[in-house]
Amino acid sequence: MRTDDDSWDITESVGATALGVAAMRAYETRRDDAVFQDPYAEKLVEAVGSENWSAMLRGNRENLREAGGSYINGVMGNFLVARTLYFDRYFADAIEVGIRQFVILASGLDARAYRVEFPSGSTVFELDLPKVLEFKANALVDETPAADRREVPIDLRQDWPKALLDKGFDRTRPTAWLAEGLLRYLPGDAQDRLLEHVAELSAPGSRMALNIGTGERALSDEFRKRRAEALAQNGIRVDLEQLWYPWEGRTDPRTWFAMRSWLVREGDPVALLEERGRTVPEAALPDMRTHILMTAIRPRGDDTL
Ligand SMILES: C[S@@+](CC[C@H](N)C(=O)[O-])C[C@H]1O[C@@H](n2cnc3c(N)ncnc32)[C@H](O)[C@@H]1O
Structure with a gap:
C-alpha cells in the first residue's frame, strides 16, 4: 500500500519497477534482432546481486522463445521497447534542435x-x-557518462x-x-504540481516527453494472472496495481x-x-493502445514537432 511519504531502495516497492524495466532493456539488447542497444541495463540488473533478478534476466530470454504471447511478449515487453525507441528519438531530436540541458525525472x-551521444557542453x-x-552510481562507477551528469537525490x-x-x-536555457x-506512481495532485514546476522552469523552446497508462480496466484478468505468475516464478512479488x-x-x-x-x-x-x-x-494491441506516449513543446514562435 502506498503512503504520501513512502520510500524505497532499488529492490523494493516502486524501486523494483526500475529494475523490471532495466531487465526488459537488457533482454532487448541481447536479442539478435534488437531494435536498440542499452549495454548498461544488464550490468545494472546484475549489480543487485540477487539470484531472483538474475533469474528474471534468464527468464526473459526463455519466455521470449515461448510461442503464444507470453508476458514478456505481450503488452509490457512491447510497450517498454516502443517507449525506449520513442524517448531515444526524443533525445536525438532535442539534440538536433540545439538543446543541451536535459532533466530526467525519476531516472531509475x-x-x-x-x-546517448551528447554534444560537448550537454x-x-x-x-x-x-x-x-x-x-x-555504485553499479556504474567504472563507466564514464556521455555528458555532465548531475544527480539530484529527491522525492x-x-x-x-x-x-x-x-x-x-x-x-533561462531551453x-x-x-x-x-x-x-502513475504519483497521486494526481502530485502529478499536477510536477507539471506546474516543469512549466515554470521551462524557457521557450523547452520540451517535455512522458508516458502514462490510462487503462487498468482494460487489463484482462488473464493478463494480470500471467504477469503475476511470470514475476512470481522468479521470486519477485511486485503488484503494480x-x-x-x-x-x-x-x-x-x-x-x-x-x-x-504547448504543441502536443x-x-x-x-x-x-x-x-x-x-x-x-x-x-x-488493445492494451498497448491504452498507453499515452507524448511530447509537448513550449513554442519559441517558429517551433514545430
Ligand atoms: C518504472 S521506474 C522508471 C525508471 C526510468 N524512468 C526508466 O524508465 O527506466 C519508476 C521510477 O520512478 C521513481 N519514482 C517514483 N516515484 C517517485 C518519487 N515520488 N520521487 C522520486 N522518484 C520516484 C522510482 O524510484 C523509479 O526509479
Missing part, C-alpha cells in the same frame, strides 16, 4: 546519460530517490525545483524534460499542456515497433 536505471540532471541514485513529491536549481539547472514510467495511483480523476497530460499553448504530439507505440520490423502480437 535509465542509462541515457551514458549511452548537462543531464537525474532526479530520483537517494537510494536509487546511489545504487546506480518528486517534495520541493524538487529548489534542489534542481541548487545543482546548477539554468532556467530544456528537454523526460518523465518515463513515472506519472498496488503501486499505481488511479488514472480516474487525474489530469490528462495531453490536455494539460495543450491548455497552456502523440507517438504510436505500435507503429514505432512496426517501423522497425517488429510485429506486435494481436493480443497485446
Whole structure:
C-alpha cells in the first residue's frame, strides 16, 4: 500500500519497477534482432546481486522463445521497447534542435546519460530517490557518462525545483524534460504540481516527453494472472496495481499542456515497433493502445514537432 511519504531502495516497492524495466532493456539488447542497444541495463540488473533478478534476466530470454504471447511478449515487453525507441528519438531530436540541458525525472536505471551521444557542453540532471541514485552510481562507477551528469537525490513529491536549481539547472536555457514510467506512481495532485514546476522552469523552446497508462480496466484478468505468475516464478512479488495511483480523476497530460499553448504530439507505440520490423502480437494491441506516449513543446514562435 502506498503512503504520501513512502520510500524505497532499488529492490523494493516502486524501486523494483526500475529494475523490471532495466531487465526488459537488457533482454532487448541481447536479442539478435534488437531494435536498440542499452549495454548498461544488464550490468545494472546484475549489480543487485540477487539470484531472483538474475533469474528474471534468464527468464526473459526463455519466455521470449515461448510461442503464444507470453508476458514478456505481450503488452509490457512491447510497450517498454516502443517507449525506449520513442524517448531515444526524443533525445536525438532535442539534440538536433540545439538543446543541451536535459532533466530526467525519476531516472531509475535509465542509462541515457551514458549511452546517448551528447554534444560537448550537454548537462543531464537525474532526479530520483537517494537510494536509487546511489545504487546506480555504485553499479556504474567504472563507466564514464556521455555528458555532465548531475544527480539530484529527491522525492518528486517534495520541493524538487529548489534542489534542481541548487545543482546548477539554468532556467533561462531551453530544456528537454523526460518523465518515463513515472506519472502513475504519483497521486494526481502530485502529478499536477510536477507539471506546474516543469512549466515554470521551462524557457521557450523547452520540451517535455512522458508516458502514462490510462487503462487498468482494460487489463484482462488473464493478463494480470500471467504477469503475476511470470514475476512470481522468479521470486519477485511486485503488484503494480498496488503501486499505481488511479488514472480516474487525474489530469490528462495531453490536455494539460495543450491548455497552456504547448504543441502536443502523440507517438504510436505500435507503429514505432512496426517501423522497425517488429510485429506486435494481436493480443497485446488493445492494451498497448491504452498507453499515452507524448511530447509537448513550449513554442519559441517558429517551433514545430
Ligand atoms: C518504472 S521506474 C522508471 C525508471 C526510468 N524512468 C526508466 O524508465 O527506466 C519508476 C521510477 O520512478 C521513481 N519514482 C517514483 N516515484 C517517485 C518519487 N515520488 N520521487 C522520486 N522518484 C520516484 C522510482 O524510484 C523509479 O526509479
